[in-house]
Amino acid sequence: MLTRESALGGAMQPKIFPATAFVLAASLLLALFCGLGAFHSALAQSPPLAPDAPGSISGSVTDSSGAPLSGIDVTLHRRDSNGYYSYWRSTRTDTQGAYRFGVLPAGTYALSFRDQSSVYAQTFYSNALTLQSATPIAVAGSNVTDLNVAMPKAGAIQGQISYVVSGFVQSSRIDVHARVQEEWQTVASLWIEGSGVYSFPGLQPGVYAICAYNVFWDSAGDKPSESYPTLCYPDVYSSIDYAWPITVTEGLTTTDIDLAFGVEGDSATIGGVVRSSVGSALEGILVHLFSRNSSESSQYSAMTRTDAAGRYEFRWLRPGNYVLLFVDLRGPYLGEFYDDSVSYSDATVVTVNRYEKRLDVDARLSLGGTIGGKLSVLGDEKPDNAYIQLLGAPPPSWWFPLGYSHYDPATGAYRVSGIPPGIYRMRVEGRLNHMTFGAYYGEGAGRYDPEQATPITITPGAVIDNINIDLGEAGMFDGAIGGQIRAEGRPLPSARVSLYASSDKELPLVELQADAEGRYFFGGLTEGTYRIGVVDPLEIYATTFYSDRISPVDASLVSLEASQQRMDVDIELKPGGWITGRVIADNNRPAARFNVYAWYVLQNPGAEYAYGTLFPLIQRATTDQNGNYRLGGLRAGSYRLCTGPGGRFPGGLLACFGLPPRSIEPYQAANVEVRAGQTTAGIDMFVGERLPSNSYLPLLMR
Known part of the structure; x- marks a missing residue:
């Protein structure tokens, strides 16, 4: 065993075995590179230390006379950060009525006890009625014993x-x-x-x-x-x-x-009659009831429709305050809140007590107007759904709140009913192929400017049809981005070119191959900003983003105006290099199907690099059955590497190159140098628990 003195003087000990000297040199270099704290962390994991006192909870269950009860279901609940208990584990008492839960992480727990035969009553420790009132049990690496309960007959x-x-x-x-x-x-x-x-x-x-x-x-x-x-x-x-x-x-x-x-009990009732402004009963009017009690955790609501006599009724109500809304879904009558209000906040509140019947909550609905027509997108397709708004004219004015619209995606037909008399401008938003198209009713500039939109005049009882709106405009998909891919001054055929939306830096919108002259073309683009990336399938040249950038995170934006075509987005690729290595688990087992991730290290980041000194790359590799990996298409420079489980449901990182086991911070990992046209080999990572005897840690950074 090395003493402190022999370790300090190890370089002058000619009788130390070579293997020992190898490990010692690795340890000293690791201490210099990662710091003494990381060195001590690595040593502490070989072998891992067990907790001094794993948390546990134990006790016994008896009946009221003290006789042990066997076969009682005991459930352990753990309290979360919000103060709520959730199921954690369960067990049963043995023949002596004893139970135990071992290896518990630090936390606050509660216990429940249940007899499946229901001879004895469900109980919570200590003899509480509910989980909410159970005694909290604190566990922090200690054995909590003698949590005993006596279950009474049920x-x-x-x-x-x-x-x-x-x-x-x-x-x-x-x-x-x-x-x-x-x-x-x-x-x-x-x-x-x-x-x-x-x-x-x-x-x-x-x-x-x-x-x-x-x-x-x-x-x-x-x-x-x-x-x-x-x-x-x-x-x-x-x-x-x-x-x-x-x-x-x-x-x-x-x-x-x-x-x-359905029995009346002590409930209250609210009802009334809905008529037109001239006194005729209105059948089929939809009536909404909303509770308006601030003490309620959730607001009660209900709906009904008026009968042939215009009557409606809400029974079985709790005492309290309510608001009512009347809506004509089919016809021309104006919707309103009781009584003659256009907003919930201004509605008259109806208050009822126990056993009270308020059957005089009547409403008179005035005639409004109706607008109808058809919607399309670029004169061809019908929107999957549509949202219609009416803006009082001249703007700014109030958005019409009680107009009820119906849209049929099969025909493109829409109808808005119950519109108050006045002058309006109409805006429609439609969704098609996960895209939103919007326009005001009108021609030319007025389609996108409410000040210039065509006004629509509504009179009482008016039905205005053929208000047809085509969403979008000609040429909105005529945008294009194109250019040529070169490498060392020559066209690079078959390069893989990716188009990214400016808001998405993970998955490209579309990928295609450059032609024999290295040219590419992305058409059918709308106005906006995009990013372009290029990958050499042979990995001879480094993956590059426009213009000469490392990843989608920092790629330059390509801006397109409506119908604009930019054919000058050329990209030059430089020779790249490779990194190879192996991912190893405990007992030198290969870690198959592990992902290897890379970050590029910026040597002199400028103010434009808001993401710091490390940039995540889109390149990643997957280990084979022997744990080997190969990561290519890398530009010359410094990198940090980490690894984690791959497969259908990939997990998080488990190790980073140059760090002790289970250390997963790329900012603290060792640099891996890559030179153009060369392979940097032997970049191994360890994902187990114990430090291997031959040491996976890098010596002199390999």
């Missing part, structure tokens, strides 16, 4: 759920709640489809409340979806605080806790 709650309203598909979540720490907390939950019997076994003796949340929809699809608010036993819609207490006794089942959705 009781149960059973009842029937039913629906007064028929013809609808029903689904309900039923919850058991308990008053814990001055708030209602959920003890257990279940989902039930349709009417039927529900049961909650395994409850601790105590006092509970039962509530259910229901969603139902029309199976025929010809009525709006609606939902009841939460219903608590027996017929309480207003608040869980009004629910009747349900007492659970040890070893007994409390029955007949029935819930019936």
